[in-house]
Amino acid sequence: xxxxxxxxxxxxxxxxxxxxxxxxxxxxxxxxxxxxxxxxxxxxxxxxxxxxxxxxxxxxxxxxxxxxxxxxxxxxxxxxxxxxxxxxxxxxxxxxxxxxxxxxxxxxxxxxxxxxxxxxxxxxxxxxxxxxxxxxxxxxxxxxxxxxxxxxxxxxxxxxxxxxxxxxxxxxxxxxxxxxxxxxxxxxxxxxxxxxxxxxxxxxxxxxxxxxxxxxxxxxxxxxxxxxxxxxxxxxxxxxxxxxxxxxxxxxxxxxxxxxxxxxxxxxxxxxxxxxx
Amino acid sequence: xxxxxxxxxxxxxxxxxxxxxxxxxxxxxxxxxxxxxxxxxxxxxxxxxxxxxxxxxxxxxxxxxxxxxxxxxxxxxxxxxxxxxxxxxxxxxxxxxxxxxxxxxxxxxxxxxxxxxxxxxxxxxxxxxxxxxxxxxxxxxxxxxxxxxxxxxxxxxxxxxxxxxxxxxxxxxxxxxxxxxxxxxxxxxxxxxxxxxxxxxxxxxxxxxxxxxxxxxxxxxxxxxxxxxxxxxxxxxxxxxxxxxxxxxxxxxxxxxxxxxxxxxxxxxxxxxxxxxxxxxxxxxxxxxxxxxxxxxxxxxxxxxxxxxxxxxxxxxxxxxxxxxxxxxxxxxxxxxxxxxxxxxxxxx
Numbered sequence: 215x216x217x218x219x220x221x222x223x224x225x226x227x228x229x230x231x232x233x234x235x236x237x238x239x240x241x242x243x244x245x246x247x248x249x250x251x252x253x254x255x256x257x258x259x260x261x262x263x264x265x266x267x268x269x270x271x272x273x274x275x276x277x278x279x280x281x282x283x284x285x286x287x288x289x290x291x292x293x294x295x296x297x298x299x300x301x302x303x304x305x306x307x308x309x310x311x312x313x314x315x316x317x318x319x320x321x322x323x324x325x326x327x328x329x330x331x332x333x334x335x336x337x338x339x340x341x342x343x344x345x346x347x348x349x350x351x352x353x354x355x356x357x358x359x360x361x362x363x364x365x366x367x368x369x370x371x372x373x374x375x376x377x378x379x380x381x382x383x384x385x386x387x388x389x390x391x392x393x394x395x396x397x398x399x400x401x402x403x404x405x406x407x408x409x410x411x412x413x414x415x416x417x418x419x420x421x422x423x424x425x426x427x428x429x430x431x432x433x434x435x436x437x438x439x440x441x442x443x444x445x446x447x448x449x450x451x452x453x454x455x456x457x458x459x460x461x462x463x464x465x466x467x468x469x470x471x472x473x474x475x476x477x478x479x480x481x482x483x484x485x486x487x488x489x490x491x
Numbered sequence: 492x493x494x495x496x497x498x499x500x501x502x503x504x505x506x507x508x509x510x511x512x513x514x515x516x517x518x519x520x521x522x523x524x525x526x527x528x529x530x531x532x533x534x535x536x537x538x539x540x541x542x543x544x545x546x547x548x549x550x551x552x553x554x555x556x557x558x559x560x561x562x563x564x565x566x567x568x569x570x571x572x573x574x575x576x577x578x579x580x581x582x583x584x585x586x587x588x589x590x591x592x593x594x595x596x597x598x599x600x601x602x603x604x605x606x607x608x609x610x611x612x613x614x615x616x617x618x619x620x621x622x623x624x625x626x627x628x629x630x631x632x633x634x635x636x637x638x639x640x641x642x643x644x645x646x647x648x649x650x651x652x653x654x655x656x657x658x659x660x661x662x663x664x665x666x667x668x669x670x671x672x673x674x675x676x677x678x679x680x681x682x683x684x685x686x687x688x689x690x691x692x693x694x695x696x697x698x699x700x701x702x703x704x705x706x707x708x709x710x711x712x713x714x715x716x717x718x719x720x721x722x723x724x725x726x727x728x729x730x731x732x733x734x735x736x737x738x739x740x741x742x743x744x745x746x747x748x749x750x751x752x753x754x755x756x757x758x759x760x761x762x763x764x765x766x767x768x769x770x771x772x773x774x775x776x777x778x779x780x781x782x783x784x785x786x787x788x789x790x791x792x793x794x795x796x797x798x799x800x801x802x803x804x805x806x807x808x809x810x811x812x813x814x815x816x817x818x819x820x821x822x823x824x825x826x827x828x829x830x831x832x833x834x835x836x837x838x839x840x
Contacts, residue, residue: 399561
């Protein structure tokens, strides 16, 4: 008895090709939009020369972190180190990719999370999709991304968005669901509309949890942006990739260090924005 | 069940946990939808209102105070108090003015900009109360509003609610599982059991005339000295002797009734003093008159004086207490025995 071979891979493959043939124009529009986002962020970040940028970002960190001097000085030294390793442009490109993908992931993810929290039907659909998205190895996203968008920054970003979105959805959903019953009752008892209830009570109360989701989303974006170098995304990830391929320890290590610096700054920054009890 | 709450009264829904009192309260503003029946407020049926009408009623007619305070953690005290007004879309300046009034009413002036988490439990519930008052509703729904507070603060808040209610004359529906609290603040009390009302009445009605075994068991542990007043425990002022009668009449009356002292009144029943039998005997021997031995410094109490305050007076005084009205007319007499009798739970009589 031989179990017949079911051509799952082939079926998916032909489906992906079919989508590409018939909805290619949508992909093009999407691709243009992503490109625009990335270059937009890049232009903004590149506007200032490194020294001025370090100065501005330090002041920004100082204000946002509510005068955390350690974080401010650390940020300044970290970025100075990046510049001294001659990784400035690559780092800016990586940051632009992270910001662009996190932005899209959050703009889609947070409203989805809110809807999932409000509606059990939506939740029951979203939940298995999220499970699926998160259990898939991140490399797997690269394949359809390449088929639809070719090589380069755009497919890298698409894979990143898909990879980084689940925590934003999950934690928004969780945050809204965890709003104490009495606070909902307060909102209702004083005659709020459901929109008022959401904006004046639920979102502010859920904010710390939602911000944890934002933090996760940004951190996952960074990790995926590096992996996406395999399909042509540029930035520090590409530098690491080349370092691996050529067994160039120096280059690989420097690029890796740059990524770590960016990761720490982004992490601390998003965490310090989160309101404390 | 079917009951009325009158305008301007404090109506307490009272029962053990699980008796359905909180559910009943939440039906009044439809935080829980009643499955059947009608809730009429000024003739409008809350139960059949559509969303818009209901929202309007919740904004203008009634507001709620919660057991767990349920303050919004991201807002300051004044923004919490102004929440109901904010929901109504009232401009910031106006709602701060109104919120400020409410804050002053509950005695929180000076804490407007505080974070709610910095306040003590009692102060947090003051914020909750101010929030409910800020929209100036006709009806206040209070769900175990003071149960989460420690006993001293609770008692203080009850006193302040009573004082506030004297001025504001809101219609208050107050849910409580604490009978002492219910008896203290309630004009009328509904005792609930298993989702039905066992008895509705004033504190005194429920204490003196419980409707069934459940209610009488329920009120058995009550500190009656706080509820019962002089009026409830006094005996009829008999016998008394007229100021115009002689000592012999007084002595005869005392002998006949087996008592050692007797109150002396004028024809209008105004109290003049008390006569002791020993003094009377001595006075007769020494040929003196009633006026000479009459003790005019008699302890008196008003008819609405709580028994709790009378007990020490009775204990210290060697005479019976005279219960008098504001014109000093003798209404009744309290001896030690009459208090003890009133405090023992009445058997079927």
